[in-house]
Amino acid sequence: SQQGEEDPQALSIQEGENATMNCSYKTSINNLQWYRQNSGRGLVHLILIRSNEREKHSGRLRVTLDTSKKSSSLLITASRAADTASYFCATDGAGGTSYGKLTFGQGTILTVHP
Amino acid sequence: DTAVSQTPKYLVTQMGNDKSIKCEQNLGHDTMYWYKQDSKKFLKIMFSYNNKELIINETVPNRFSPKSPDKAHLNLHINSLELGDSAVYFCASSPRQGSSPLHFGNGTRLTVT
Numbered sequence: 001s002q003q004g005e006e007d008p009q010a011l012s013i014q015e016g017e018n019a020t021m022n023c024s025y026k027t028s029i030n031n032l033q034w035y036r037q038n039s040g041r042g043l044v045h046l047i048l049i050r051s052n053e054r055e056k057h058s059g060r061l062r063v064t065l066d067t068s069k070k071s072s073s074l075l076i077t078a079s080r081a082a083d084t085a086s087y088f089c090a091t092d093g094a095g096g097t098s099y100g101k102l103t104f105g106q107g108t109i110l111t112v113h114p
Numbered sequence: 115d116t117a118v119s120q121t122p123k124y125l126v127t128q129m130g131n132d133k134s135i136k137c138e139q140n141l142g143h144d145t146m147y148w149y150k151q152d153s154k155k156f157l158k159i160m161f162s163y164n165n166k167e168l169i170i171n172e173t174v175p176n177r178f179s180p181k182s183p184d185k186a187h188l189n190l191h192i193n194s195l196e197l198g199d200s201a202v203y204f205c206a207s208s209p210r211q212g213s214s215p216l217h218f219g220n221g222t223r224l225t226v227t
Contacts, residue, residue: 033215042204042218092214101170104157
């Protein structure tokens with residue numbers, strides 16, 4: 001069964017606006033990661049947040065994690081046209097049994113209009 | 115230098131054929147993976163190898179056979195291709211077993227006609 005589910009499925013905004021994407025998951029986790037995928041390319045890792053962390057920042061990215069609600073959000077501030085891509089959350093299972101097996105959601109397609 | 119490289123980028127073939135996808139990483143990582151992305155962009159792990167040893171084998175038809183000649187290479191051979199095998203296949207690597215994040219190749223788009 002699918003672990004991560006992103007919301008919304010698609011998001012269209014103007015350059016300079018903020019973009020917020022949400023991810024929900026079902027089981028306990030070691031960490032949660034966000035990846036970006038440009039059209040026709042592979043996934044690129046953006047940020048990792050561990051299960052004992054609540055918030056993390058990296059440049060214009062802000063990630064929150066609420067393990068009680070099994071949810072995470074990715075905020076991109078001051079968006080740029082170059083941020084146009086699909087964004088995926090991925091969970092890494094808890095208990096040391098994941099062996100690095102990431103479970104991905106179906107992604108949010110973000111379009112930033114110049 | 116491309117960190118994780120896959121060949122070919124596109125593969126168009128007919129049902130029943132056998133094909134291979136190659137993957138190489140120059141990051142010195144111990145662990146490599148194959149993921150499948152379907153038409154709805156859903157990514158699912160297929161296999162994982164750690165230092166040439168198979169450690170993850172998801173519910174994948176045995177027509178799919180991974181091979182890791184050394185820890186820098188992980189190839190995927192597919193026998194008797196079916197229409198449902200059409201997808202984008204991504205190779206990825208990570209420093210060691212159980213570590214994140216993953217470094218992905220640019221994918222191989224397989225189309226079975």
